[in-house]
Amino acid sequence: MITKLWQLHLKGYLRFLGSIFLLVFLLGGSAFAATFTAKCQVDGDNDVDKLDIQLILAARNQPASGPNDSRDADGDGLITVNDARVCVLACTLPLCAVVSQVTVPDVTGLSQAEAEAAITAVGLTVGAVTSASSDTVPAGHVISQNPAAGTSVASGSAVDLVVSTGPAPVAVPNVVGLSQANAEPAITGAGLTVGAVTSASSDTVPAGHVISQNPTAGTAVAPGTSVDLVVSTGPALVAVPDVVGLSQTDAEVAIIGAGLVVGTVTTAHSDTVPAGHVISQNPAAGTSVASGSAVDLVVSTGPAAGPVPANLTLELSQSVIAAGGSIDVTPHVFDSSGVEIVPTPAINYAIVAATAQGTPPQMTGNLINTAADTRGSYQVQATVDGSTVSAEANFTVLADAVSAPQQGDFSNLVGAQSQLVSKMKALHDAVLNNDLPAIQALDSDIKAIRDSVDTDLLERSTAFAPEGGFPPTPDQLTAAGFPELPEDAAYGALVEALVTKMEEIITFYQTLDPASSTDDEARLAALNNELQDLVTQLQNANPTVHGVVKYAGWMNLLLGDALPKYLHTLVNRIDQALRDEGLVVMYRDVQKLYANAAPFGTGPARYYREVSPTFFGLVGLLAGSSIQVQLVQDIYGPAFTYLENAMITLAAHGLLQSYFNGGILHGIKTGASLSAHVFGASGSLIEMNGANEIPRRNLVFLVGPDAVNQVRSVLESIINLKDIRDLNDLREKLEAVIDALKGAGKEYRKARQFPDQVFNNCIFSSDSICSELVYNAGFKSVYHCSGFFCFSAPVLIMARNLDTDDWDFGLFNFLPAN
Incomplete structure (x- = not known):
């Protein structure tokens, strides 16, 4: 009965639901459903369907669990059939179907x-x-x-x-500064692993402690991540420098410069290490030590009972050099007995400028180095290390051959003279030792030195050739505040006396007669003494710029004419002496020559004193001339110092002048006729403005008819040049005349004719600055005719003042010489 009743109720409920669903369908209740969808989702599947309605009906007439109870659709606090009706309207699928x-x-x-x-x-x-x-x-x-x-x-x-995301991250611990032994447990204790361990030096982190880590402290990483470490090996290792042999000062500088410190310094005697220099060091050179380590030194006090320096001399390879060159300085230290101390003690150098321009010279060891722009006169000062024994030597730096060709020529001359000094000493020793191979080699050497000196070129050059302008006249210097002083006149007389003395010495060698009874060795010694006196005066002279300019002609004659000719003459004389019969050619064994001179003994000194007083012996010639070449060498230093100082002073005071050619050739006189001149007429003369008062500083060329046109075209091409900067530029232009003369096949020496005298008066001109260049024996012929009919022909005469480069030329008709 009860079952039937339930079935009747269920059928009625279903009919009720069906009517409700039909009503919803007919009314299109989607809008209504949207309002209650969230309220009616009882089973939580996000859908309102039959299952949700069933759950509501199953709980009907029960109170709601609260305001949010999804079964209480109408919100009245009681679950009823009305709530089911409302939720039917909220079904998410048609007819409240159930989702699969x-x-x-x-x-x-x-x-x-x-x-x-x-x-x-x-x-x-x-x-x-x-x-x-x-x-x-x-x-x-x-x-x-x-x-x-x-x-x-x-x-x-x-x-x-x-x-x-894997295991929870771990914070990397901070192990920087910990010892490696403590850092590794800290890493593994944090659940991490120790990664790569490398080493590096550190001046701040102790050896064996961590300098850095990767990842850095605090970084969040996965457990088991490796942490790399850089462990300190302590301060960086330094290679100990090699300071053995250095002076103590230099050694300490080297040690400190390497990041080390000077340790204990002790002293010891040494026969090989100069006093004040390092004998040994500890640690040894090349040892790797920590930065800041100490290096102990043992410093020499010199030989245990060695000689005490008492005197010092300096030998310069050259006292005059071209800019950019170098000078070797050879010190000689002597004890109180005059015995040279070997090995030479340590020498300290300094270079002091007298008058200078450009980059100062630098001293490297025993070498003086100059730059391309170095100019002026300097003094190298030397002191024996650890003593007060000192010495000085002067040197002068000239412009090089590129900047100033003429000064370059003279610096080459000085170099040749320096070489000759050493070769002559060596030749003297070779003859005394009967070293025939050395004698022959040295003879070749001195002839090569001779051939390197172009006397013709130097003769027409000027040593006083400032860069960038022409020297002022003495009057211009006086007006500029540089008047002539008494020491200038003394300087001029001294230079003239040196020219005279050198010409006397040249004549001595040229006229030397082995068969003469004259005591030539005594004469040579006297000439050397006289030259020594003049050289000493020159070294002590004190000319002003006025004196150097005024007497530049005499200095040019000395440096460009007398000294180059002296070098040639001396070498020719020595070469001839080596070839004299009985000395080199016939007697291959000099000692045998001496032995054959019995009973006078076998020594060369006694032989030449007793057997051969009637001719100038080779040993005596070499002994005297070896001294003499050094005296001549000593002329160059002060001479170029005065010239260079004056040139720098002129440039510094803006006294260099622009080029102006004051040369005017007024005419010539050779005989009674002025229309046709003759060669060889005594008293012939040339009249010109701008002549030099020193005859040999006037260079005159007579060019014969067959070369006139070629040389004249060269002269005319340089008459109006405006780009002449200084004497070096002009010399280069005028050298083209020489080249043209040689190119025409004419003999240069035949064309070149120096006057014998210069007088300050003229026939053809009343100009007060006109001078006569007088030829006592007349002009040498440059025009010959062997035919029957010979007529006058033009001869080109060019006259040039070698010191100022005032010049001019003219054509004159000459009758040919027979």
């Missing part, structure tokens, strides 16, 4: 990609994906899911996932 159910798969432990594929494969969707660390689930794999595996849910339901 799906079993949620188990995706825990799968990778996120695998899990998402499994979820979507059963008709579900991937819901929220969150992450969390896990010590057991690998990173990127699913830790958990919701709904849980096996749950039945409506098709299309979302499954939320929690994906592992």
